[in-house]
Ligand SMILES: O=C(O)C1=C[C@@H](OP(=O)(O)O)[C@@H](O)[C@H](O)C1
């Protein structure tokens with residue numbers, strides 16, 4: 195995940211390849227809650243691992259569920275509809291997860307303990323009044339701790355004997371379908387499991403270990419829910435019904451107005467359950483396939499984990515994408531998308547059935563042949579942010595003309611000359627961050643800056659990494675930091691890379707790592723092994739992170755600093771084929787979203803076209819002093835004078851050597867950090883970098 199303050203996406207030229215997407219948020223959180231309410235153990239495969247599922251899991255753990263995760267499989271042991279009696283008041287923090295806040299409010303109101311449910315500040319602005327009203331009507335006890343109609347909430351136990359289950363429970367459906375989902379998921383708790391079923395007079399005992407029925411006099415009755423007002427986001431109710439059925443509860447549906455939970459309904463775990471990949475997350479890659487072209491012969495985006503037969507309503511995004519021109523093929527658990535019509539065809543769509551994925555259409559509209567209108571999307575205003583305003587504001591920053599109203603948005607396409615380099619505010623809304631990445635395919639080739647990119651953690655923490663694994667840039671930006679030994683270039687470069695979310699190349703360690711790999715492969719730096727060592731060097735699985743050098747994931751930082759490794763490194767460096775292989779290897783580090791490379795010849799030889807080159811120096815006296823401190827702290831005794839004369843001798847050798855001598859590139863900026871702190875040097879380099887970027891302030 196990118197935890198940087200911003201992420202700059204360079205202009206993208208194309209995309210092709212395969213992505214495997216994380217699990218569906220809507221399925222994951224429903225399955226977790228159902229498994230928690232059931233008795234016995236449910237094994238969940240491919241559960242989404244993100245902020246929204248984490249808050250749900252934390253809550254379920256706090257309720258006493260056994261949770262055991264191993265890789266992509268999670269085993270959850272439910273509480274069988276029963277809480278431990280008289281537990282203390284339990285505070286539960288539910289972040290900004292509607293799929294946790296709404297269903298847990300209903301379930302906990304019926305379970306019997308005392309709870310305080312809260313979330314992030316935005317969650318305290320997201321409505322929940324219609325659900326609380328329905329539950330209060332039923333006899334549940336819920337108080338608002340802040341503004342009426344919104345979390346945080348205090349829940350006290352309900353008296354199951356007096357729950358008003360004889361009359362239909364009425365709930366409004368026109369603000370969020372999650373209120374109805376919450377009731378459907380939770381009300382089987384009140385349906386009773388073994389009481390006499392009305393009309394038959396038959397009774398049965400609950401299996402051993404299963405709680406006795408709840409619901410007092412009304413146990414054994416059908417429970418009816420009636421929807422007031424036009425239900426929105428209907429396909430999410432289908433997900434709810436589908437998963438309830440998997441857990442043994444067959445809800446009867448009459449239109450979208452009336453839902454009946456049959457008498458005696460009881461959660462029963464299916465044992466194993468698989469979570470499909472998230473269809474809303476798929477929308478960004480379906481759009482990518484529709485917008486981008488790929489390398490010849492590799493002209494599509496393949497999405498694995500979800501297919502056209504998905505139980506998620508957002509799969510119908512495919513229909514909208516096709517209408518705009520995308521070519522979409524699908525099979526069980528996969529989709530394949532390629533560009534069809536270009537420019538895309540404008541669309542006029544009632545998007546009420548795909549509220550989340552429709553945001554992606556608003557960005558696709560920039561590439562269309564006329565204005566596109568998305569209607570019936572009033573619910574956008576009460577989600578992670580006011581999404582109609584957010585989309586309109588940020589699309590305008592890109593240069594687009596946008597019209598909007600209480601429940602619609604109209605986006606006009608952008609001509610090549612109209613695109614502006616924009617800093618996109620993301621409003622802590624994962625979908626704003628994800629869908630605006632698609633603007634990087636603009637024909638004007640301007641980059642896009644996404645502010646606070648870590649908000650994607652809500653449902654798709656590795657969204658940008660996944661995008662970069664299939665996208666091609668016209669040019670991946672590189673910052674080179676060259677300089678003499680002990681100038682502090684490694685620390686500076688690694689930190690600049692971290693702050694920008696760029697890859698980092700510590701080129702100085704390459705010969706040492708090659709030497710180590712050579713030795714481990716039983717080879718030596720002799721001409722007869724040259725080709726083999728070069729092949730090894732070309733494919734070194736190297737990664738630099740947090741000050742460590744990782745070779746195939748193994749931390750070899752200390753091993754490559756030994757005297758013997760130094761000798762191997764200098765022998766290896768005399769082999770021309772190895773030098774050539776390492777050149778190619780270094781260039782391969784130039785990957786999206788960008789690279790910071792440090793060394794001695796980064797700006798002069800390896801990346802002569804780098805966008806920023808810094809030649810970092812410090813006086814020999816300063817460098818000797820730093821090195822001295824470093825060695826003393828490691829318990830190695832030495833003198834300042836000897837260090838200084840060694841450094842001077844090495845500088846002279848480095849700058850006079852015939853191959854890649856240490857000298858500043860002609861277009862390098864000089865930074866003498868003798869009198870600067872590390873922070874000051876970092877700030878200077880970042881300022882130089884920012885000056886080169888075209889973005890206007892957000
Ligand atoms: O039930 C669900 O899983 C969801 C329902 C939808 O909300 P609304 O019903 O509020 O539109 C959707 O936007 C949300 O991301 C997930």
Ligand SMILES: C=C(OP(=O)(O)O)C(=O)O
Pocket residue numbers: 290291292293550577578625653
């Ligand atoms: C609206 C969304 O989330 P939530 O489940 O919190 O409602 C969303 O993911 O787009």
